[in-house]
Amino acid sequence: SKPTIFVTRRLPSEAQQRLESLGDRAIVKQHNSIENISRQDLLDSIKGIDGLICLLSEKIDQELLRTAGPQLKVISTISVGYDHIDTAAVKAHGIKLGYTPDVLTDATADTTVLLALMASRRAKESLEIVKSGKGSGFSLSTGLGTQFSGKTLGIVGFGRIGCATTARLVPFGFTRVLYTASRAHEKRARPFNAEHASFETLLSQSDLICICCPLNKQTQGMFDARAFAMMKPTGILVNTARGAVVNQEDLLEALDRGLLAHAALDVTVPEPLPCDHPLVLHAKCTVLPHIGSATEETRNAMGNLAIDNALAGVFDQPLKAEVQL
Ligand code: GLV
Numbered sequence: 410s411k412p413t414i415f416v417t418r419r420l421p422s423e424a425q426q427r428l429e430s431l432g433d434r435a436i437v438k439q440h441n442s443i444e445n446i447s448r449q450d451l452l453d454s455i456k457g458i459d460g461l462i463c464l465l466s467e468k469i470d471q472e473l474l475r476t477a478g479p480q481l482k483v484i485s486t487i488s489v490g491y492d493h494i495d496t497a498a499v500k501a502h503g504i505k506l507g508y509t510p511d512v513l514t515d516a517t518a519d520t521t522v523l524l525a526l527m528a529s530r531r532a533k534e535s536l537e538i539v540k541s542g543k544g545s546g547f548s549l550s551t552g553l554g555t556q557f558s559g560k561t562l563g564i565v566g567f568g569r570i571g572c573a574t575t576a577r578l579v580p581f582g583f584t585r586v587l588y589t590a591s592r593a594h595e596k597r598a599r600p601f602n603a604e605h606a607s608f609e610t611l612l613s614q615s616d617l618i619c620i621c622c623p624l625n626k627q628t629q630g631m632f633d634a635r636a637f638a639m640m641k642p643t644g645i646l647v648n649t650a651r652g653a654v655v656n657q658e659d660l661l662e663a664l665d666r667g668l669l670a671h672a673a674l675d676v677t678v679p680e681p682l683p684c685d686h687p688l689v690l691h692a693k694c695t696v697l698p699h700i701g702s703a704t705e706e707t708r709n710a711m712g713n714l715a716i717d718n719a720l721a722g723v724f725d726q727p728l729k730a731e732v733q734l
């Protein structure tokens with residue numbers, strides 16, 4: 410009999426079309442909406458499935474795995490991050506975990522550059538001035554930002570996205586690159602002369618800090634009051650990783666106290682951040698609604714890779730992109 414795959418969301422158009430053409434190989438069931446599935450509907454939908462295609466908005470835990478049943482072979486998340494998944498539980502159940510690295514690296518690095526430029530050139534304040542109608546047009550001495558030439562770039566997490574971000578930003582004229590990672594990446598660091606630094610060195614010497622690391626026990630809340638106190642008052646922080654890497658209360662206080670110049674966040678806790686949240690309203694904080702990988706090309710590629718992973722999993726083949734648990 411054919412395996413059953415449950416998909417928690419409507420996919421981007423090309424990937425959705427492919428999903429709908431899988432009928433001769435698998436039974437595909439879907440929460441056919443672009444909105445989040447509720448926890449209860451999810452639990453009600455997964456009994457007896459062989460494969461699950463899910464998103465970072467769904468918590469994959471013991472309860473869910475038990476509810477699905479022992480025939481479940483593969484969880485295929487449409488994301489590179491898998492902090493929403495209890496990996497120990499997945500491993501204990503003998504389930505494979507697929508994810509979508511590589512295909513979203515360029516789009517996410519592009520978004521990091523977008524936020525870095527918005528922050529350094531104070532785009533949020535400028536846009537507000539235009540909207541208010543109170544601007545005076547060209548101004549010689551107000552609304553001035555800073556530029557990257559001659560500055561030091563700090564990259565937190567030197568994986569695929571951190572490296573692609575560095576490759577994009579170095580041509581802007583940074584003369585020094587520091588990175589933190591659990592180990593030195595000599596080969597990928599060489600083209601940029603990037604130096605493996607301690608977190609403290611990176612904080613105190615970088616003009617622009619980009620967070621490109623996964624969320625885990627080591628990185629949760631690593632940008633806290635102590636970290637902000639070490640940043641340059643002119644420093645800029647960009648986060649396109651996970652909101653919980655930053656302690657948002659500490660960030661707010663640090664912005665108010667002038668411990669850094671600007672924070673630009675594509676990711677927050679919660680998502681979305683309420684529109685009256687002090688970080689959303691803050692002149693020194695730019696917030697985007699988690700659009701790091703949000704391009705037509707990348708989202709279709711992510712959907713396709715997630716389908717590939719799910720199909721491979723239900724047919725006992727090696728996954729194209731598997732998290733080593
Ligand atoms: C998005 O945040 C992802 O992990 O792919």
Ligand code: GLV
Pocket residue numbers: 489510511514568569570571621622623
């Ligand atoms: C994930 O963090 C990646 O670098 O792809």
